[in-house]
Amino acid sequence: MTPHAIKVACSNCNMRELCMPVGLSEPELQRIDDLIGTRRKVKRNETLFRNGEKFSSLYAIRTGFFKTCMATEDGRDQVTGFQMAGEIMGLDGIVNDFHSCDAVALEDAEVCVMPFDKIEELSREVTSLQHHVHKIMSREIVREHGVMLLLGSMRAEERLAAFLLNLVQRLHARGFSQSELILRMTREEIGSYLGLKLETVSRTFSKFVEEGTVEVKQRHVRILDTAALQQLVNNQQACH
Amino acid sequence: MTPHAIKVACSNCNMRELCMPVGLSEPELQRIDDLIGTRRKVKRNETLFRNGEKFSSLYAIRTGFFKTCMATEDGRDQVTGFQMAGEIMGLDGIVNDFHSCDAVALEDAEVCVMPFDKIEELSREVTSLQHHVHKIMSREIVREHGVMLLLGSMRAEERLAAFLLNLVQRLHARGFSQSELILRMTREEIGSYLGLKLETVSRTFSKFVEEGTVEVKQRHVRILDTAALQQLVNNQQACH
DNA sequence: CGCCGCATTGACGTTCGTCAAGTCTAGTGG
DNA sequence: CCACTAGACTTGACGAACGTCAATGCGGCG
Numbered sequence A, B: 001m002t003p004h005a006i007k008v009a010c011s012n013c014n015m016r017e018l019c020m021p022v023g024l025s026e027p028e029l030q031r032i033d034d035l036i037g038t039r040r041k042v043k044r045n046e047t048l049f050r051n052g053e054k055f056s057s058l059y060a061i062r063t064g065f066f067k068t069c070m071a072t073e074d075g076r077d078q079v080t081g082f083q084m085a086g087e088i089m090g091l092d093g094i095v096n097d098f099h100s101c102d103a104v105a106l107e108d109a110e111v112c113v114m115p116f117d118k119i120e121e122l123s124r125e126v127t128s129l130q131h132h133v134h135k136i137m138s139r140e141i142v143r144e145h146g147v148m149l150l151l152g153s154m155r156a157e158e159r160l161a162a163f164l165l166n167l168v169q170r171l172h173a174r175g176f177s178q179s180e181l182i183l184r185m186t187r188e189e190i191g192s193y194l195g196l197k198l199e200t201v202s203r204t205f206s207k208f209v210e211e212g213t214v215e216v217k218q219r220h221v222r223i224l225d226t227a228a229l230q231q232l233v234n235n236q237q238a239c240h
Numbered sequence C: 001c002g003c004c005g006c007a008t009t010g011a012c013g014t015t016c017g018t019c020a021a022g023t024c025t026a027g028t029g030g
Numbered sequence D: 001c002c003a004c005t006a007g008a009c010t011t012g013a014c015g016a017a018c019g020t021c022a023a024t025g026c027g028g029c030g
Helices: A026-035 A116-123 A128-153 A156-175 A186-196 A198-210 A227-236 B026-035 B116-125 B126-154 B154-174 B187-194 B198-210 B226-234
Strands: A039-042 A045-049 A057-071 A077-084 A102-115 A181-182 A213-218 A220-223 B038-042 B046-048 B057-071 B079-082 B102-115 B181-182 B214-217 B220-223
Touching: A026 A116, A026 A128, A026 A156, A039 A045, A039 A057, A045 A057, A057 A116, A057 A186, A057 B038, A057 B126, A077 A102, A077 A128, A077 A156, A077 A186, A077 B102, A077 B126, A102 A116, A128 A156, A128 B057, A128 B079, A128 B116, A128 B126, A128 B187, A156 A181, A156 A186, A156 A198, A156 A227, A156 B038, A186 A198, A198 A213, B026 B116, B026 B126, B038 B046, B038 B057, B046 B057, B057 B116, B057 B187, B079 B102, B079 B116, B079 B126, B079 B154, B079 B187, B102 B116, B116 B126, B126 B154, B154 B181, B154 B187, B154 B198, B154 B220, B154 B226, B187 B198, B198 B214
Parallel strands: none
Antiparallel strands: A039 A102, A045 A102, A057 A077, A057 A102, A181 A220, A213 A220, B038 B102, B046 B102, B057 B079, B057 B102, B181 B220, B214 B220
């Protein structure tokens, strides 16, 4: 909750290949550094922002892992996404000047706070930043299209396969293994994201293990047969 | 398919209160007029753009009704949204410079073609346009969060109720009735959007009719008890 | 008038949710 | 060091919701 007044620079951040400054030239990078007002540490289970809070900034994840979720009036919540280092959060707040979901750290994390008025100001001058901001928002729209496809037309196995492949692919882009990963979220959170109950998630994991597709030991997952998972995601009609 | 070289102006469009120029001042409105290169007519069942096509423009709907859908590799497609007059299409294309979904007219339509490079150029100069573009993209992200919630945690009745209320609310903002609407899409398309099969959509309509909540005659729907539908959307836990 | 696409309805099957019991693990305190 | 506990996870039995398949109805259009 306490903003840290540590001045930092994108230009020497090790996430710069994956984060806000993607595709910017060296001089542009220098200007982007002004964007980041402060960094902020968020402990596990703490929220970065909440539904209803005033929107003022976007957040770039430096370290750690987040979930975003919408709370329904009746107390349940739907996880709308999982975010890792280099990804941007807070885009939901722009429309109404209020956040419409919660961002919760699933492990101790640190984010760069980017005041949105500064982003708009700077992207009026730096064309490539402007375009990059548009791309980030468009990417989120396309990602959500994918989730809609998943929720609207896939069966449990297909959903979990798509989820695992997506996670491991994003982790791989960050230098982690292509086949091993540690889940930062509970079965219930996975289920919420995938539109399934936690028991179904658990059973589906067990089924993958039986079939020799993955090894699962609590939150540690090793993918043994990527092709089999990929097959599930593509060949949705196999059930006929 | 044939672009019409009709020069038109936002400043005297009757959709200007709902479309691109929302919240712009009179002099700003003048400048926005330059945005619209051409208009384009799209006949029923024709596509405005397709998955894989090069992205160059956003489209504002002047008249008519569209669906956007993603085709899966195995031939099925998932409807990701329905769009009506004043709404913007094509945002999915910005990330990769290629469209990632199809836009299909469900009735004869006309759209304003807005070259995206012009939008970026102009929004570097007109601050309020810049902010408006950001809002439009953020609104789409929030809308999709809502769909994810619907697909991930609602039952068939709740989904259809939310769908009808959303449609009628948007139509009402355009001067149509609060209680009557004509569906421009088939049961199958509704089902695809809501993650249900067409038979389930049909049965759910029939159930609403039995309960006296709506009247349905083919594609003509009259909502008799808005509160009952609203109740369904909110009180998801009623099944306990 | 007859055809075709869309919609409705019924019977049946599958998938997933629900409820409940039981297991595993990490963290705590004696 | 080990017993204890709480939270997360697994597994089974059962039922509800929705999908599937198939027959039938309806309405618009050539």
